[in-house]
Amino acid sequence: xxxxxxxxxxxxxxxxxxxxxxxxxxxxxxxxxxxxxxxxxxxxxxxxxxxxxxxxxxxxxxxxxxxxxxxxxxxxxxxxxxxxxxxxxxxxxxxxxxxxxxxxxxxxxxxxxxxxxxxxxxxxxxxxxxxxx
Amino acid sequence: xxxxxxxxxxxxxxxxxxxxxxxxxxxxxxxxxxxxxxxxxxxxxxxxxxxxxxxxxxxxxxxxxxxxxxxxxxxxxxxxxxxxxxxxxxxxxxxxxxxxxxxxxxxxxxxxxxxxxxxxxxxxxxxxxxxxxxxxxxxxxxxxxxxxxxxxxxxxxxxxxx
Numbered sequence: 001x002x003x004x005x006x007x008x009x010x011x012x013x014x015x016x017x018x019x020x021x022x023x024x025x026x027x028x029x030x031x032x033x034x035x036x037x038x039x040x041x042x043x044x045x046x047x048x049x050x051x052x053x054x055x056x057x058x059x060x061x062x063x064x065x066x067x068x069x070x071x072x073x074x075x076x077x078x079x080x081x082x083x084x085x086x087x088x089x090x091x092x093x094x095x096x097x098x099x100x101x102x103x104x105x106x107x108x109x110x111x112x113x114x115x116x117x118x119x120x121x122x123x124x125x126x127x128x129x130x131x132x133x
Numbered sequence: 134x135x136x137x138x139x140x141x142x143x144x145x146x147x148x149x150x151x152x153x154x155x156x157x158x159x160x161x162x163x164x165x166x167x168x169x170x171x172x173x174x175x176x177x178x179x180x181x182x183x184x185x186x187x188x189x190x191x192x193x194x195x196x197x198x199x200x201x202x203x204x205x206x207x208x209x210x211x212x213x214x215x216x217x218x219x220x221x222x223x224x225x226x227x228x229x230x231x232x233x234x235x236x237x238x239x240x241x242x243x244x245x246x247x248x249x250x251x252x253x254x255x256x257x258x259x260x261x262x263x264x265x266x267x268x269x270x271x272x273x274x275x276x277x278x279x280x281x282x283x284x285x286x287x288x289x290x291x292x293x294x295x
Contacts, residue, residue: 016169025167029160030201033216042215056232057197061168064193073172074184077193081236125235 005108005131009100011066017093018054026058051089059088059123062096063112067129075129078107082125086116093117106131136267137260140224145255145271149220152203152253158245161189164198181244191243196286199251200275223258225269225294233270233291240277240284248280256289269294 020038027037035042036053043049063082068075088094098112108131113124154160158178165175173180174190181189204218211219213228222228243249257272270293277286 029164029167030198032201033205035216061194083234
């Protein structure tokens, strides 16, 4: 499948609306104790956010999944770099996608992003994946 | 006007003990469920072996849970009021933090049964004048090695304090 990759190819969108169960599972699996992901009064009253935050690293996994859910979990990256530009809150629907930017014999580069339905980009980055022909 | 004190500099250069985690099938299954994976190579040992893996395959960002355990698997009095690990909070006049860039280099895949050792060090600590005051950048590097001596993952993560 990756043999036919061409620069400009769009990565099929994945759409996620994490629930409170998803946020709890991610915190629990990581033994992550930050209250901004489960303690609503603390998050709104002490930390000044309008709601519970969707984890940055969970959005990082969405970037990796956008490529692997398209091409298969045997397609592995060598490098990824990403940054967060806006918070995402419980209740937000997030779309994750991107495009192929460069294709070489044994690897390819992609731009990746996570955005809200209003177009606000919450996380974006670049990655290099190995091709497996 | 500098806000990075000698105390902050010595925090940044103090060594962190290495953290070791024996990766169980349950650890992998739990994380794979948490991120919504459906490929059976993360859940089903037969499917994983048929796909050529020695045991359950760990999802790409699995090392995140190792570094999170390394920070948070401490007694309650070693946590800040917001639940973050005190050891991760630099001695600065502010604790208002934003996430900066994350850069990851991937190495060998992780499978159930691997013993992963994580080493952590502060690789950068500097300040910049921003429009709203001084910003302090802290870059932390996490290096993950398996029990066969292969690097499996390297993550460099920058936090910005303002």
